[in-house]
Amino acid sequence: MGTRENKPVDVVIVGAGLAGLSAALKVKDEGLSYVVLEATERAGGKVHTEISEDGKRFYEQGAQFVNSEMTGIVSLIKESGMELEHTDISEESIVINEKNKRVIELRESEGEKLLDNLSITSDAPLSEVLDQSIDTKWEKRMLKSYIAAETTVNSEHINAKSAGKLISRITTHENELKYQANGPLNNVIAHLEKQLDEAIHYCEPVVSVMRSGGKYEVRTENNNVYTAKAVVLAVPPTVGTRIELDNQLESHFGRALDSYLDGSVIKLTFVYADNFWSHHKVNGKEKKVFGVIYVGNEGVNVMDSSKGEDENRLTMFIGGDKAKDLVNVPPQVRENFxxxxxxxxxxxxxxxxxxxxxxxxxxxxxxxxxxxxxVHTDGNSDAELVLGKPFEQVVFASTELAPKFPYFMEGAIRSGRQSSERLINDLKR
Incomplete structure (x- = not known):
């Protein structure tokens, strides 16, 4: 198959997740020409809704929760014709340990205080920092399980210094799980797609970004070549390592890209007729259980994901190494687990x-x-700063690189906007 050249544009955006779509809107607003290349048959990335055959029930396969401080995603939810609904959580809700039903006060734990301490300077594994700083064996195990569930990477693989910096970028004063959209988040993606006209090209996995004659040639698996003055790589860093970069780009971005280790999560949502966890006996008293941290199964937690007048739901997140262990077994085995x-x-x-x-x-x-x-233990703890700053008219964007709310939908939106703004400023010089 011969190479197919496409009409040159000002900017090629690689990836049509929230970061890429947000970057594309910024470029469009500046009046620049652009194209978005998406590897799969759909936009949205980790924002994807599964709707039942009868259309009466939907499940968020990936990203799901927001709070009112996440202004970017909240605006998009409302612009797409939906409203926010409260997740079924209250001041009286508790989080417990699975074995002894012990109430877990995360913000009062020594480990949580440690993680909030932004002066962590060691690149050692986060697990080692916890082992050296916390005396109670149970609390160490609890916090490690919590971290593996929250980050979907086990603490023994995480760079401690990078983890401290990450926490400093999550500055919300409101529960991150406070709200959900009252409709499918697919609506948000469709709303963004509509604004981008015919600029999104689907099923176009990018394989290389090369400099040629003062411009970039972005080549896809289909042997299509897109020429542009600038490129936004709106993909997770680990995905970025699979794209061949021009020697100069590889020299600049390579180590930062290689600094990341992918998370892993399996999400199971159970629907019930009754919210029996709202009347659960803990130490002889009836309590409303919002969440369970499984200290004996590192990386596993459960939370009440019910909302409004919707059905009663419990969602289990199996994260980190435990998810990798269970991914290759039959679905029934995971359900039984x-x-x-x-x-x-x-x-x-x-x-x-x-x-x-x-x-x-x-x-x-x-x-x-x-x-x-x-960022893994051998990685560069400043990797997000390297990737999020344009170099030779190329920049990365993803939730990992977000200035605020990394690892949330809001983070992806802010990263896409910030990276494209920086790139546009470079182009104007």
């Missing part, structure tokens, strides 16, 4: 579910895994 964990806490009632939906984000060649990639 999840049900065993739920019955361990709530009894046989947990087996009386109406429906269950599973989504897997492990080792995706185009979306990455988990909620995002984390």
């Amino acid at each position: 999840a049900l065993d964990r739920l019955t361990e806490v709530f009894g046989d009632t947990a087996e009386e579910y109406k429906d269950v939906e599973e989504s897997i984000w492990v080792d995706s060649p185009y979306y990455g895994g988990g909620y995002g990639a984390m």
Whole structure:
């Protein structure tokens, strides 16, 4: 098959997730010509909704939760014709350990204080920092499990200094899980796609970005070549490593890209007729359980994902190494694993579910895994600064690089906007 040249543009945006779509809108608003190249048959990346055959029930396969401080995604939810609904959480809701039903006060733990301490300077594994700083064995195990579930990477693989910097970029004063959209988040993606006209080219996996004659040639697996003055690589860093870069770009961005380790998560949502976890006995008293951290199964947690008048739902997140262990077993084995964990806490009632939906984000060649990639122990703790700053009219954008709310939808939006603004400023010089 011969090479097919396309009409030159000012900017090529690689990736049509929230970061790429947001970057494209900024470029469009500046009156520049552009094209968006998406490797798969759909836009949205890790924002994807599965709708039941009868259309009465939908599940967010990936990103799901927001709060009012996440102004970018909240605006898009409302612009796409939806409203926010409260997640079923209150001041009285508690998080417990699975074995002894012990109430977990994360913000009062020594580990949480440690993670909030932004003076962490060691590139050692985060697990080592926790081991050296926390005396209680149970608290160490609890926090490691919490971290593996929240970041979808086990703490032994995470660069401690980078983790401290990451926490400093999550500055919200409101629960990150406070709201959900009252409709499918696919609506947000469709709203963005509509604004970008015919500029998105689907099923165009990019294989190389090369400099030629003062411009860039972006080549896809289909042997299509797109020529541009500038390029926004709106893909997770781990996906970026699979794209061949011009020697000068590789020299500049290579180590930063190689600094990341993909997260891994399996998400199972169970639908119930009754929210039995709202009347759960803890130490002889009836309590509303919002979440469970499984200290004995590192990387596993459960949360109440019910909202408004919707059905009662519990969502289990299996993150990090545990997700990698379970990804290759039959679906029924994963479901049984999840049900065993739920019955361990709530009894046989947990087996009386109406429906269950599973989504897997492990080792995706185009979306990455988990909620995002984390800087590993041999990586550059400043990698996000390198990738998010334009070099020779090329810049990266992804939720990992966000100035605020990294690893959330809001982070992807802000990273896409910021990276494209910086690139546009470079082009104007």
